[in-house]
Amino acid sequence: MAIVDFKFALEQVPAVLKGVPWTITIAIVAMLFGLILGLLIALCRIYKVPVLNQLSILYISFIRGTPLIVQLYVFFYGVPVLVDYLNPRLGLHIDADEIPPLMYALVAYTINTAAYQAEIFRSSINATNAGQMEAAYSVGMTTRQGLTRIVLPQALLIALPNLGNVFIGLIKATSLAFAVKVVEVLAISKIIANDGYRFIEMYLVASIIYWVLCLVCEFILFKLEKRMSRSETRMGLNASV
Amino acid sequence: MKRNWLILLGATVFLAILAGCSNGGSSTTDDGKKIIKIALSDDVNPPFLYTDNENNPIGYDMDYLAEVEKRLPDYKFEYIFGEEESNLVGLDTGKVDMAINWFFKNPEREEKFHYPKYEYGYSLTSLITKTDRDDIKTLDDMVGKKFTPMSASGGLRSILNGYNTSNPDNPLTIESMEHPSNADNLKRVDEGKADAIFLNKSTFDAVQETLNLDLKVAGIVSKEPIFIVYNKENTELADQIDEITLELTEDGTLSNLSDKWFSIDFFQDLDYINEKGFSYN
Amino acid sequence: MSPSLQNWIDIFVRVLDKLPLTLLMMVLSLFFALLIGLGIAIIRIQKYRYLYGIATLYLSFTRSTPLLVQLFLVYFGLPQLLLIINVDINHWDRLVFAIMAFSFHTGAFLSEVIRSAYLAVGKDQFEAAYSVGMSYSQALRRIILPQAFLISLPNLGNNIIELLKDTSLAFTIGIIDIMGQVRIILGNNHGIGMFQIYVVISLVYWATCIIIESLVGYAEKVFRKGHVGLSK
Numbered sequence: 001m002a003i004v005d006f007k008f009a010l011e012q013v014p015a016v017l018k019g020v021p022w023t024i025t026i027a028i029v030a031m032l033f034g035l036i037l038g039l040l041i042a043l044c045r046i047y048k049v050p051v052l053n054q055l056s057i058l059y060i061s062f063i064r065g066t067p068l069i070v071q072l073y074v075f076f077y078g079v080p081v082l083v084d085y086l087n088p089r090l091g092l093h094i095d096a097d098e099i100p101p102l103m104y105a106l107v108a109y110t111i112n113t114a115a116y117q118a119e120i121f122r123s124s125i126n127a128t129n130a131g132q133m134e135a136a137y138s139v140g141m142t143t144r145q146g147l148t149r150i151v152l153p154q155a156l157l158i159a160l161p162n163l164g165n166v167f168i169g170l171i172k173a174t175s176l177a178f179a180v181k182v183v184e185v186l187a188i189s190k191i192i193a194n195d196g197y198r199f200i201e202m203y204l205v206a207s208i209i210y211w212v213l214c215l216v217c218e219f220i221l222f223k224l225e226k227r228m229s230r231s232e233t234r235m236g237l238n239a240s241v
Numbered sequence: 242m243k244r245n246w247l248i249l250l251g252a253t254v255f256l257a258i259l260a261g262c263s264n265g266g267s268s269t270t271d272d273g274k275k276i277i278k279i280a281l282s283d284d285v286n287p288p289f290l291y292t293d294n295e296n297n298p299i300g301y302d303m304d305y306l307a308e309v310e311k312r313l314p315d316y317k318f319e320y321i322f323g324e325e326e327s328n329l330v331g332l333d334t335g336k337v338d339m340a341i342n343w344f345f346k347n348p349e350r351e352e353k354f355h356y357p358k359y360e361y362g363y364s365l366t367s368l369i370t371k372t373d374r375d376d377i378k379t380l381d382d383m384v385g386k387k388f389t390p391m392s393a394s395g396g397l398r399s400i401l402n403g404y405n406t407s408n409p410d411n412p413l414t415i416e417s418m419e420h421p422s423n424a425d426n427l428k429r430v431d432e433g434k435a436d437a438i439f440l441n442k443s444t445f446d447a448v449q450e451t452l453n454l455d456l457k458v459a460g461i462v463s464k465e466p467i468f469i470v471y472n473k474e475n476t477e478l479a480d481q482i483d484e485i486t487l488e489l490t491e492d493g494t495l496s497n498l499s500d501k502w503f504s505i506d507f508f509q510d511l512d513y514i515n516e517k518g519f520s521y522n
Numbered sequence: 523m524s525p526s527l528q529n530w531i532d533i534f535v536r537v538l539d540k541l542p543l544t545l546l547m548m549v550l551s552l553f554f555a556l557l558i559g560l561g562i563a564i565i566r567i568q569k570y571r572y573l574y575g576i577a578t579l580y581l582s583f584t585r586s587t588p589l590l591v592q593l594f595l596v597y598f599g600l601p602q603l604l605l606i607i608n609v610d611i612n613h614w615d616r617l618v619f620a621i622m623a624f625s626f627h628t629g630a631f632l633s634e635v636i637r638s639a640y641l642a643v644g645k646d647q648f649e650a651a652y653s654v655g656m657s658y659s660q661a662l663r664r665i666i667l668p669q670a671f672l673i674s675l676p677n678l679g680n681n682i683i684e685l686l687k688d689t690s691l692a693f694t695i696g697i698i699d700i701m702g703q704v705r706i707i708l709g710n711n712h713g714i715g716m717f718q719i720y721v722v723i724s725l726v727y728w729a730t731c732i733i734i735e736s737l738v739g740y741a742e743k744v745f746r747k748g749h750v751g752l753s754k
Contacts, residue, residue: 065731066724067687067701074724077425077717097434101418172588181390181418190326190393191417195402196349197329207591214586283693283702285709292706294536296698321616322706323696327594331695334598336612420705422713448712 009201012192016205019185023174023213025102026182030109031167037110038117043147045122056118063115069176075108076180101181108180109170116166124159125151157228164221168214175210185209274317277478279306280328281320282342284392284420287447288502289343289362298322301502302341305361308494312485316478325394329354332472339475343441343467345396347403350470357479359486360466361495363507365442366397369430370459377437378460380404383413386436389426390416396465397439424448431456443503464507529715533722536707537700541726544699547621547689552682554625559632566637577633584630589623589688596623597695620692628685635681639674640666672745679738683731690727700726 041060044052063071080096087094128151136146178187189202281298285291290300298320310318321328321337331337332354343364346356370377377383380401391398398415405412423444429435431454442458449456471479489495496506562580565573584592597619601612643666651661693702704723708716 061732061735062724062728064683065728065735067690067727069690070701070720070724070727073716073720077720081717095434097429168586172586175588175590178393178417178419181416183417187393187417187419190419191398193326194394195347195399197333197353199326199330200333203330203591203594207587210588211586218586280696283696283705283709285706287710287712291710296703296706321696322698322702324694327694327696330594330598334602336598336601420708420713422708422716424712424714425716444712448714451711451714 004200004204005198006201008198009205012189012202013205013209015192016185016188016202016209019183019188020209020213022102022177022182022184023171026105026109026174026177026184027167027170029106030113030170033106033110034113034117034166035163037114039121039152041114041118042121042125045118046125060115060118063112068112068173069179071112072108072176072179075111076104079104104180105174105177105182109173109177112173113166113170116169117163120159120162120166121155124155124162127158128154160225160228161221164217164225167221168217171213171217172210175206273315275315276319277316277339278319278321278337280331280337280340280342281322282325282328282340283322284325284342284395286343286441286444288443289364290341296322301362301498302343304498304501305489305495306341308489308498309482309485312488313481329470332470335472335474337472338478339469339471341469343396343465344470345399345465346468347399350399353473355471355473355476355479356468357471357483357486359483359490360468361486361489362467362499364396364465364467365507366400366462366465367440367442367445367458368437368460368462369427369440369445369456370437371430371433372455372457374436374459380413380439380462381411382460383437383439384408384411385414387434388413388415389429389435389438390418390421391426391439392419392421393417397441400463400465401439424452427452427454427456430454446503530718530722533707533719534726537703537723537726540698540700540703541730543697544686544689545730547617547624547692547697547699548682548686550621551624551628551685551689554621555628555632555685558625558629559636562629562633563636563640566633567640581630581633584627589627590691590694592627593620593623593691593695596626616695616697620689620695620697624685624688624692627688628681631681631684632678635674635677636670639670639677642673643669668745672742675738675742675745679735682734682738686730686734687727 041056043049044056079099083092083094083096086092132150132154133143133146136150137143141149174184175186177184178190183191186206189206190199193199193202281290281302286300288300290298290302293299306318310316323331325342328337328340328342332340343362344350344356345364350356368377368380368383377386388401391401401413401415405415423438423440426435426438427440427445427448430438437459439462442461445456445458469479469482486495490508496508499506499508562577565577597616600619600622601610601614604611647665647669648661651665656664689699690701692699693705696702698706700723704719708719
């Protein structure tokens with residue numbers, strides 16, 4: 001008897017695909033907010049802003065040092081504890097149960113990914129030559145102008161491949177979102193699998209969907225990098241002329 | 242394109258490995274006895290199955306298996322903890338010979354695994370509500386009301402899915418999550434954040450011992466026979482154990498065990514059980 | 523629910539009890555992953571014709587499917603595949619399968635770390651070594667590898683930490699590591715105190731990770747001693 005019922009697996013694909021929008025929403029929103037938060041944290045660390053710098057170090061170390069699934073649980077069960085604590089003190093009436101699961105997921109994934117993005121930004125900003133900033137000052141730019149016009153565009157280019165990896169990691173990581181009640185690709189697969197114990201088929205469907213999603217993202221990133229580096233070489237040529 | 246070719250090859254190898262998952266034989270012999278590997282779910286359910294402080298499995302299930310093992314001189318049982326989903330995959334691929342974890346029977350599952358003829362115990366699936374509510378007695382009363390979030394796997398979920406399949410016009414609203422906490426869910430009902438929780442009676446009793454919430458069993462939905470499940474090829478072993486299960490039921494051993502762990506003999510009928518304290522209303 | 527101090531300590535002790543197993547899995551997997559990584563890196567650097575394609579495929583697969591799937595393939599799929607050629611490994615300990623899967627997974631990432639470190643040292647170093655009469659293997663041993671090792675240390679550290687966190691999946695196939703212990707504690711008490719228990723385990727992982735980080739940092743310092751930068 002063959003263990004994998006391919007026909008069954010194939011029939012379930014449309015149902016499982018309904019989870020893809022959730023996966024993509026979590027990945028993209030967390031990525032975007034993570035970019036902003038990560039950049040701010042990176043700047044705090046580079047300019048050694050007192051207190052914020054130390055807090056950032058602690059935060060990054062915690063996020064890097066614990067499995068994502070544990071972070072999700074701490075967050076998911078911690079928020080109600082926090083809400084219970086704050087409600088009477090601030091005169092609020094928030095019911096932690098009424099917060100939609102997607103909200104939990106978006107915030108938790110943003111907190112997670114921002115730590116990684118902060119480290120990427122920090123190293124790529126550091127990789128941009130310090131002389132660049134001095135040159136910006138010498139033509140009368142402020143720190144802010146120097147950062148936004150000169151340093152960050154270059155840093156972003158350096159950071160792009162790593163950011164791409166983070167995004168792909170994020171897509172795979174969304175498979176854990178079921179822990180905070182988001183019914184995404186893997187969750188739908190598990191629900192379908194339960195009635196007839198068809199876990200192999202459903203894991204197969206889910207992993208192929210993830211694989212395809214990752215390949216599509218890799219392809220887009222590849223194109224993006226090619227495009228970006230084209231402008232880079234052109235600049236190089238102009239400089240040498 | 243070279244890349245596409247590689248991906249195609251990858252997908253093929255991936256499928257081939259999975260397709261290669263045909264049923265393997267059971268494990269090797271040791272001192273003449275045949276080792277039977279039994280998967281236990283990590284989602285432990287006292288008092289059916291849980292662990293002591295050294296992580297040794299204990300509970301009703303284990304006492305039952307110990308009785309069975311005594312009567313099978315040629316076999317030695319070996320227990321393996323694992324996630325329920327992975328246990329079932331393992332059963333499918335022949336990693337383990339059987340799995341025990343109050344498995345409920347349904348036709349779809351019988352297609353996949355071998356179920357024995359005789360059950361070794363029962364679970365009373367029930368609706369738990371606040372003590373002062375009497376509008377909820379059956380699943381029908383729960384249409385349009387709020388359940389606590391429940392796990393995607395497990396027999397309880399299948400009963401609700403089954404209800405929805407047969408009542409497509411008035412389905413129950415079910416919220417899912419991975420590994421919900423029963424204690425937290427009961428507190429949700431207690432605080433009025435959900436109308437009811439669908440739970441096994443024994444689980445409710447066990448949690449109540451610690452939490453003592455203002456809750457009651459509002460209605461027993463079913464008395465589900467529970468089974469061991471076997472790999473499809475293990476029918477011989479299943480038949481042997483079936484005979485022993487029947488023996489143990491008839492000579493009262495299982496009734497005694499039930500009394501020991503649940504303070505009630507669930508082999509009696511529901512009326513008796515109700516009289517003995519599973520009474521609701 | 524009022525978690526007393528005693529309660530916290532009890533959970534802490536029970537979780538810590540399983541830390542050696544987690545560390546054992548990590549160290550053994552790391553060892554084999556380094557071997558696999560080195561092999562793959564050499565194949566990719568030397569561009570052996572057929573092996574190169576296989577190595578690339580292996581990298582793509584390990585990087586773009588969830589580790590859980592890989593663990594399942596090794597634990598459930600591999601024995602079935604080997605049964606076809608009459609090799610029965612089903613009775614092997616689960617730990618062996620877990621370590622195999624983690625080595626296989628981490629090896630892919632390490633091969634990229636090793637490869638990029640090797641490439642980062644630069645061709646001119648080889649040329650310089652040849653110009654003073656060294657052979658290829660001498661150049662590799664005396665000039666390239668020591669530098670490549672130093673370059674790769676921070677990335678190696680990152681991957682060791684990722685590996686540590688990855689081992690938390692081992693419980694799905696029934697290995698009671700620290701994560702498994704947590705799941706069993708939660709099952710036994712019906713999920714009372716989820717928050718408390720997960721705080722405890724996150725602290726255990728975090729502390730372990732900090733220790734690893736400082737070890738890697740120390741190693742960097744020790745090995746950097748011999749390294750004199752041009753700027754100095």
